[in-house]
Amino acid sequence: MSRCAFSRLCHLIEISGGLQSTRNCTIAEQVTMFxxxxxxxxxxxxxxxxxxxxxxxxxxxxxxxxxxxxxxHSILLSQPRPIDENYTNERWKHFKGCLGALDxxxxxxxxxxxxxxxYRNRKGDIYVNVLAVCDINMNYVYVLTGWEGSAADSRVxxxxxxxxxxxxxxxxxxxxxxxxxxxxVKPVEENVSDDEDNDDGVDGSSQYNYIYVV
Numbered sequence: 001m002s003r004c005a006f007s008r009l010c011h012l013i014e015i016s017g018g019l020q021s022t023r024n025c026t027i028a029e030q031v032t033m034f035x036x037x038x039x040x041x042x043x044x045x046x047x048x049x050x051x052x053x054x055x056x057x058x059x060x061x062x063x064x065x066x067x068x069x070x071x072x073h074s075i076l077l078s079q080p081r082p083i084d085e086n087y088t089n090e091r092w093k094h095f096k097g098c099l100g101a102l103d104x105x106x107x108x109x110x111x112x113x114x115x116x117x118x119y120r121n122r123k124g125d126i127y128v129n130v131l132a133v134c135d136i137n138m139n140y141v142y143v144l145t146g147w148e149g150s151a152a153d154s155r156v157x158x159x160x161x162x163x164x165x166x167x168x169x170x171x172x173x174x175x176x177x178x179x180x181x182x183x184x185v186k187p188v189e190e191n192v193s194d195d196e197d198n199d200d201g202v203d204g205s206s207q208y209n210y211i212y213v214v
Contacts, residue, residue: 006031016075017068025053025061033058034065041110078139092136100135104153107145121149131156 001009010027013019021027033051036042037058047058080099087093106127111119119126127149133142147156 001035012072012075013065013068017071019065019068022061025057030061030065034062034069037062041108076140077143078135078137078141080133080135080141083136089136098136100133100141102131102133102142102157104129104131104156106130106149118148118150125149129153129156131160 006028010031013031014027019027019030021030029051033047033053036047036050037044044055044058047053048055051058082097082099083092083095085096087096092098106121106125107130109119109126109128111126116126119128121127121129128145129147129149129151131142131144131147131153132140135141142160144156144160147159
């Protein structure tokens with residue numbers, strides 16, 4: 001990250017996220033500790049040594065910045081806009097009314113030893129399964145995280161559309177709601193079974209990896 005981008009991020013977190021400096025720790029230092037842990041997976045004891053801080057101080061400032069970043073959801077998450085009839089982009093012009101593309105990804109995490117089995121994916125790595133939706137400009141419009149790496153993509157999507165703050169789709173787009181109910185909530189019988197061999201090394205749930213919202 002360049003110095004200019006870092007300064008802009010600190011300014012955004014301060015103005016819109018409500019983060020404030022403390023008597024002994026500036027906003028820049030708080031954000032630096034936050035990014036070191038989140039983006040570079042630096043251990044707390046290393047951050048504590050680099051910044052000459054107590055472990056509880058590092059933890060406190062990490063959560064302060066995290067809460068401020070969460071308050072930026074209205075800025076960081078874009079409002080989806082359907083593709084209209086006049087759209088000329090070669091990649092998207094055939095998807096009239098499309099809101100974006102949905103996909104799942106794995107994010108590497110560190111969890112206690114007793115929880116590692118639940119977070120281990122089919123490749124043996126420790127991850128969380130994250131569901132995200134991007135619009136045509138690659139801006140996030142929806143993110144659901146927290147599911148263990150062992151969870152199937154179809155289960156994560158089912159949770160997204162049935163939870164209290166569910167993945168909401170405009171009422172005019174009933175086709176995608178019906179599609180999700182058929183493919184996820186009520187899987188068709190032709191789906192690949194768990195005991196069938198798959199030459200690609202992908203389980204049956206992988207066919208739900210992406211959905212074009214149309």
